[in-house]
Every structure is written in C-alpha cells, then in structure tokens.
Amino acid sequence: MLQAIDLSKKYGTQVALDRLNLTVAPGEVFCLLGANGAGKTTTINLFLNFIHPSGGSARINGLDVTERPLETKRFVAYIPEQVMLYRNLTGLENLEYFTALGGHEYPRSAFIELFRQVGLPIGAEDQRVSTYSKGMRQKVGIAIAIAKKADALLLDEPTSGLDPKASNEFSALLKQMSERGVAVLMATHDLFRAKESGSRVGIMKHGRLVATMGTADLGHADLERLYLEHMHD
Amino acid sequence: MVKRIARKELIEMLRDGRFRVLSVAVLAVSLLSLAVGWKHYADVARQHAAAQAATRDQWLHQTKKNPHSAAHYGVYAFKPKSPLAIVDTGVDPYVGVAVWLEAHKQNEFKYRPAQDRTAVGRFGDMTAAETLQVLVPLFIVLMTFSAFAGEREQGTLRQLLSLGVPPRRLALGKAAGIGAALGLVLVPSAVLGVAALMLTSDGGFLSGSLARGALLVAFYLLYFAITIAVCLGVSARARSSRLALVVLLAFWFANSLVASRVVADVASWLHPTPSAVEFQTAMDAELNKPGEMERRLEQRKAELMRQYKVDSVDALPIAFSGVSLQEGENHGDEVFDAHYGRLFDTFDRQNTVYQIAGLAAPMLAIRSVSMGLAGTDFQQHRHFITAAEEYRRLIQRTMNGDIMAHPTTRTSYLAGRELWEKVPEFEYEAPATSWVLGNMRWSIGVLFAWLLVAAAWMSRPLATAML
Numbered sequence: 001m002l003q004a005i006d007l008s009k010k011y012g013t014q015v016a017l018d019r020l021n022l023t024v025a026p027g028e029v030f031c032l033l034g035a036n037g038a039g040k041t042t043t044i045n046l047f048l049n050f051i052h053p054s055g056g057s058a059r060i061n062g063l064d065v066t067e068r069p070l071e072t073k074r075f076v077a078y079i080p081e082q083v084m085l086y087r088n089l090t091g092l093e094n095l096e097y098f099t100a101l102g103g104h105e106y107p108r109s110a111f112i113e114l115f116r117q118v119g120l121p122i123g124a125e126d127q128r129v130s131t132y133s134k135g136m137r138q139k140v141g142i143a144i145a146i147a148k149k150a151d152a153l154l155l156d157e158p159t160s161g162l163d164p165k166a167s168n169e170f171s172a173l174l175k176q177m178s179e180r181g182v183a184v185l186m187a188t189h190d191l192f193r194a195k196e197s198g199s200r201v202g203i204m205k206h207g208r209l210v211a212t213m214g215t216a217d218l219g220h221a222d223l224e225r226l227y228l229e230h231m232h233d
Numbered sequence: 234m235v236k237r238i239a240r241k242e243l244i245e246m247l248r249d250g251r252f253r254v255l256s257v258a259v260l261a262v263s264l265l266s267l268a269v270g271w272k273h274y275a276d277v278a279r280q281h282a283a284a285q286a287a288t289r290d291q292w293l294h295q296t297k298k299n300p301h302s303a304a305h306y307g308v309y310a311f312k313p314k315s316p317l318a319i320v321d322t323g324v325d326p327y328v329g330v331a332v333w334l335e336a337h338k339q340n341e342f343k344y345r346p347a348q349d350r351t352a353v354g355r356f357g358d359m360t361a362a363e364t365l366q367v368l369v370p371l372f373i374v375l376m377t378f379s380a381f382a383g384e385r386e387q388g389t390l391r392q393l394l395s396l397g398v399p400p401r402r403l404a405l406g407k408a409a410g411i412g413a414a415l416g417l418v419l420v421p422s423a424v425l426g427v428a429a430l431m432l433t434s435d436g437g438f439l440s441g442s443l444a445r446g447a448l449l450v451a452f453y454l455l456y457f458a459i460t461i462a463v464c465l466g467v468s469a470r471a472r473s474s475r476l477a478l479v480v481l482l483a484f485w486f487a488n489s490l491v492a493s494r495v496v497a498d499v500a501s502w503l504h505p506t507p508s509a510v511e512f513q514t515a516m517d518a519e520l521n522k523p524g525e526m527e528r529r530l531e532q533r534k535a536e537l538m539r540q541y542k543v544d545s546v547d548a549l550p551i552a553f554s555g556v557s558l559q560e561g562e563n564h565g566d567e568v569f570d571a572h573y574g575r576l577f578d579t580f581d582r583q584n585t586v587y588q589i590a591g592l593a594a595p596m597l598a599i600r601s602v603s604m605g606l607a608g609t610d611f612q613q614h615r616h617f618i619t620a621a622e623e624y625r626r627l628i629q630r631t632m633n634g635d636i637m638a639h640p641t642t643r644t645s646y647l648a649g650r651e652l653w654e655k656v657p658e659f660e661y662e663a664p665a666t667s668w669v670l671g672n673m674r675w676s677i678g679v680l681f682a683w684l685l686v687a688a689a690w691m692s693r694p695l696a697t698a699m700l
Contacts, residue, residue, distance in 0.1 A: 048395050050391065050394070072397075073394075073396060074397050078395035080392070086241070087387075089245065097241050101237065101238070101393060148396070
C-alpha cells in the first residue's frame, strides 16, 4: 500500500508538492494526471526517497520511506519514462542483474518465460540491449518489476513514446499486476491510458491534488473535459 | 550482492572497446618494462659477480709489495642487486653500484648509468615501477571515471537505487569489478616477472626475496585500491562524467607527474645539501688542516714511548711508519664520518619530507615503499656504503698493522699472499625486511591513511548526490 500524508516538497520558496494526501490500496491503479511541473514526478521521487520531503511523509506498506529507505524499496518497483539498461549486456543479463539486486534469483528458464510474458520476441533475451527499441526496454523494465514481486509499483510516464500496440500491451501487463494485488501509482500525461488502466485518477496542478475520481463510471470524454477544466482554472 | 555487481562490472568492461585497447597497451608496456628490467638485472648481476671475483683474485694474486702499496692497490666493492630491482631500479642509476676502496680516501660510488645517458635518456628509464606508479593509475582513471557519473547520465543509477541497493555495496562492487579487470591485465605480467626472477636467481628468489616480493605486491595492491576508491568517490560526486574525467586527470597529473618534482625541490629547500664542489672543498680543508696531523702524531709518539718505556721513536718495538699511516687513516675516518654523516643525515631528512608529503600525493608514499622493498632506496645504499667503508678501514688496519709488526725492515719490507689472505673477502649482508619497513614507516602509515579516507569517501556517497 502507498500512502502520502501531508506530503510536501519545496525548493526554496517554490512549492513543488503541497500537502498531498493519497492512499493507493493493494490491487488499485491510481493515475496522476497533470501538466509538466504539476508535481507528479516529485511525488514518485518522494516515494523512492530520491528526494527528501519538506513536510509530511511518504509510506510504503506503512513504513516511512525516509526512515526506512532500503527496506521500503524492497516493497516497490519503479519504471521510469525511459527504462535505462546496460547497453553492453544482453536483455537477459540486464534482467538477471536487476532482479538479483532486487533480492531475487531465478533459473534462466524463468527469466525467458518472463521475456515471453511481457511480449518480448524469441531471441531478444540474448541480444545486447543496444539493439533494443524503447518499447522493448520498457518491457524489460516491466519484467524486472514482475520478477521483483513488489507490493507496489511506481510508474513515471511509462508509455511516453510507445506506439499504440506497445501501450496496449503495457496496459494489459499493468492490469495483470493489479489483479495480483499490486498497488500501482502511475504519473502520466496520457488521459486515454489513465482511463483504460486506472481504477482512480487524480488531477494535479501547481503541486496540489485538485481532484480525484474513479474511472469506472467515467467516460473518456468526461475525463478529458474534467482535466481541461482544471487546467484552465 | 557485491559479487554480483563486481561480475557485471567486469563483463561490461570486457565488452568495452576502451578496456581492450587500454589493457593491451598496459600489458604490453608492463611486459616490456619487466623484460628491460630483467635483462638489466641479469647483465648487472652477472657482471658484478664476475667483477667481484676478479677483484678478489687480483687482490690475492698481486705481487709482493709493501703493505701500504697494497692498500693503494685497493679493491672494488660491488653493491649486490636485489632481484626485485627488476621492478624498481630506485636510486641506483643516480648513486652508482660500485666503489673503489683504497687508502686515505672514502671514494664516491662509480658506474652511475644516469651519467652515461644521452639527451633522450633524461626522460628516465622505463621500469616496471614507473608503469605501476604512473601508467596503471591512468588506466584506472580512464576505466572508472564514468562508473557512477556515466550511470547517472544514462539513468541506470536511478534504476539501481530504486531497487534498494545500498550505495556502499554498489561502490564496493564496482571497486571489486574494476580490481578484477585490473588483475586480468597485471597478473600475466606478475606471473612472468616471478618466473623470470626464479630463473635468473636460480631459485634464490624464493628464499631471499619472496617475503619482500609479497609485500611489494601487497603495497601496490593497496595503492591501486586507493586509486580506485578516489576515482569512484569523484565519479559518484561529479555532476557529469566529463567533469569526473577532468578532475581525475588533474589528480593523476598532480599525483603521478608533478608531486615528486615539487616535493624534491621543497625537501632540498628545507634541508639544503652542499654542491659536490663545496662538499669536497670543505672535507679537503679539514683533512688538510694545518698542524693537525703533526699534533696527532706527536701525541701518538708520546703515548707509545710512555707505553713501551723508551725515549725515542727509533727504540720502539713497532714500526712508527705504520702507526703514522694508521693515524692518518684515523684522522681521515673522523673527517669522513663527520662530513658524510652530515650529508647522509640531510638526505634522510629530505627523504622524511618526501615520505610525509605522501599525505598530499600517495604516489610519493608508494614510490618510497617500492624502492625500499626492491632494495634500491637511499637508506639501503647508505647501509652498503657503511659496510663498504668498514671493509676499506679493515684493509687499512690490516696493512698498517702489518707494517707496524715489521719495524726493522721498514719501507723495504715486502708482504705477500699470506698477508693479502688475512683480508677476508668482502661479503655484504643486506638489511632485514623489518629494518626496511622501519625506514618506510611514514610512507606505510600514509598509504593506510589514504586507504581509510578514500574508502570511507568512496563508500559513503549520499544517495541524493549519486542521483
């Protein structure tokens, strides 16, 4: 479970995040929408303890990330806008390496199965990552997240730059993970993907969460209208 | 986790074209420098053994002559080379390896290769020590500058830290990986070097220099560990890999190329030594001090006449000419001890400055330790000078004692092989390793201090500073 309690971040006098209160329950996919600089990535970075909060706390499975930085990272997987891998290693070597550092070991066959599960073509596992497209790298990122068996998933614009097919595959994988009880917090500009993948969406503006809503009874057009209304306020 | 990180670093490096090119270059230079050192050592050791045997043979087979003439006939003493001089020639090219031992004089050492150099030779020898002290750190800089900074630029560092990898373990893993890669480059040279030493010294290396060799390897590993830790610490904190490279190249330049020259000048300024001409002039002035020998001889005459209860020198049961010659030697010895003692003490103080300056540049510390363990530093040269001078004085005492023992024949007295054999062959015993380490205590302390500080600096980069 992910929890933000009055979570704030200031850079000097500039407020990047203003008293965010948010809970993402197991199996829930919460999509943070907002313009650039709205505070979405700041929120993700605070959960990852990459930056320290100016106030409040970010908690993963009830543990404060600043007080228990290494332990909380054991519960969370992270997929950035561009999953960066070691170009001189093969896809499989990257997956093995990141998985091992995340505290898990699997046989080669299990890794290859993961490659197939995330939709990577046969043979991709033994190719150097320098030959991979962005979509393939993102899929390796998902494979890393699956292999980590994390309780929570933090995604920062994960479908940015992906073609529609790859985005769809990505959404399907996300759905699989949420069905396994993973709490997902995804920062995105993609309203369509947020509606398709999210259980709830939140709209951020100037560091504040200005609206939250469930996606079940919300149409694509409704979400777009609501989003634009908040952006124009 | 550390092992896993190290393995990944090694694999990545082995697939990196930069590593392959640099490692071939370092391996080639280290093998070449070892080959040059080995050939030089083998040649010099063979020449010294032959020359030492020849000089003994000449001494024993000299014709019958007055012992004082034999004292002037003299002998050579050759400084034995440690097999580890293959690695580090130290000060030998500058201070010489042989000394002519004769009456009345403490001669300077001869056969200094540095004297015979052409203009090109001023750039110095290509020794294995130079490779290890200068080239290998450059190799480490070029292989590690992007270790953290590059990962930060590529984005993989965020990926790693999001997994909950402790920065300290990450740094240790990277250090181990770089160390393993370095091992792949240096181990072949080291194995070939040891094999060459064993062949050259007929296995004597194992009994004589093995402990020193092991220590030499250990201290060089310590130095490389320091260099790796410094490089990783800089890479973790630099804003970009380009900045890390610039900072590390500046460190390498200052540490490997500039520091030794600057500190040598500072040490000379703090503890100046006289020029060769000034030194010789001052010593000659004291040796030839007007009235000094006359005063000493009058005093000696009076003592002997009292001792033997006679009223003239001619009535002494010993030849006064021998006493006079020995008194001249005693006077000379006192002057030599005072002047050379002051000079060598000044060199020692300069050396202490050099060792302490290792706090600013660790290369100075490893250089001192390397020369010390290779048996080519100034302290061990001084140890040999002292032994050779003792031997010279023994020859003089033996010759003059024989003259004293033959009072009736005086200058017409001729001695033969029986007397020459009374002078034992010169056998030099190099100082123990513990003595050498004692002399190197500053440098050893400095290296450990550097390791502690650099390791702490490397392994405690703030997580935020690494992002």
